Amino acid sequence: MGTSLLKSKKVDFPKETRSENISNGNDAEVYSASMLLKAIGAEVSWGSRNEDGRKIDLICSYDHPWVEKERVIFLVQVKSGPTYGVKLNNGYKLLTAAKKSAIRTSHPICIIWVDRTTNSSFWAYVHPFSTISNQTYGNNHRVEPSMGYDIARCQAKNIPLKQGGKGIIITELIGDLKNKRLVAINKYKELKTNPPISPNLGIIEITRIGWRHMFRKTRASDFKSKSLNLIPYLRKILQDKPSEIYVTNSNFSEQNGFTYRNTEYVLKFNDVKLYNKVYTTSEKTTVVTRLVEEIRWPTDWENDSMLRQNVDRRVVLLSAYYK
Secondary structure, three states: OOOOOOOOOOOOOOOOOOOHHHHHHHHHHHHHHHHHHHHHOOOEEEEHHHHHHHOOOOOOOEEEEOOOOOEEEEEEEEEOOOOOEEEEEEEEEHHHHHHHHHOOOOHHHHHHHHEOOEEEEEEEEEEOOOOOEEEEOOOEEOOOHHHHHHHHHHHHHHHHHHHHHOOOOEEEEOOOHHHHHHHHHHHHHHHHHHOEEEEOOEEEEHHHHHHHHHOOOOOOHHHHHHHHHHHHHHHHHOOEEEEEEEEEEEEEEEEEEEEEEEEEEEEEEEEEEEEEEEOEEEEEEEEEEEEEEEEEEEOOOHHOOOHHHHEEEEEEEEEEEEE
């Protein structure tokens, strides 16, 4: 048996004192870079001396998840320890110190906060106009394979496309519910065959799930009528950038070695116009669409040598109406 050189030496637990800040900060950057490389297949490089002086620790790029032959490029500032964040049971709280240090006036930046105690890492995409106050994020902000879709969604805010349904005029169909339904069915079938692509969420599948939800027996006839009027215009609307987009619910589950993230989004388009044939008048209306996204990846994704093939995603329309 060989001679042990370290077994008799006391193990010193890592410190988080001021004197260890540089070492701990470097370790957090290396850890974050490795997580990004594995989670989303990013190419990662360290910021140059000048970039580091501008609070850019990492430069990342990866294939855009729904725009063929394009790359998503984003800048990262890494933070770690209790000064910048607090781990919660469901997510984490990013503290003002982290946002104040990271926020730029000319471009957005992705903050990655590493919890040194649990080795968990979380992200937040900060725009120049973002608030710098403490902010709580859910577990959908963990650094894991779903992050690639989320960063692409966040970046869509800056795409120079038409926004809010401006220029789209919905003509209210005259006639009873049965006639409206017939027109809507034909348009809905077209959307199922050739689904629209949202700049924020990618391909939106139009399925029986949405039809059943919008035209269930318990739904008020007025809402059914509005949904039927809206369906012929859904493609043009969903291909616009929304005026507002937010998450209403996000749940996680595990099955057969895979993690499932199910997220519901609301997209609002505030600049659509509604034309009334009877009174020959038009007025501005807000179109509200609800979508559900589900992403699946191996629960043990950090040890999956063929991860990219094991990540799947669908986005499906739940409902659409105007008010």
